[in-house]
Amino acid sequence: MFRRVTQGAVNVIQGDLPLNAESVEQVAALLAECAAGGPPYTVVDLEKVPLIDSAGLELLLDYGDEFQQRGGALKLAAPSNLCREILMVTTGVGERLEVFGDSLAAVGSFVQ
Secondary structure (H helix, E strand, O other), X not given: OEEEEEEOOEEEEEEOOOXXXXXXXXXXXXXXXXXXXXXXXXXXXXXXXXXXXXXXXXXXXXXXXXXXXXXXXXXXXOOOHHHHHHHHHOOOHHHHOEEEOOHHHHHHOOOO
């Protein structure tokens, strides 16, 4: 299950399921909630997410672009080794989304 928590002005999406075709609608609904307010400053915490498939990658890239157009950003935190490899080999992800070692660093990056 995925959920949204806030840390100050930053939304953090956390989950413990694969980010795939089965869960993408739930995550999309949470990201849409983040986009409903002012500039969407959002971190997707991947620490407990075991896998990301093409549907999950597409969702992250689409919302990353949308958030940037609205004056915010979507950042990723704490991917597992497998998720990190998937992100690294997927063309465009590294240029469009920042990846941090942990959620605290990702949230803190919005202050700088």
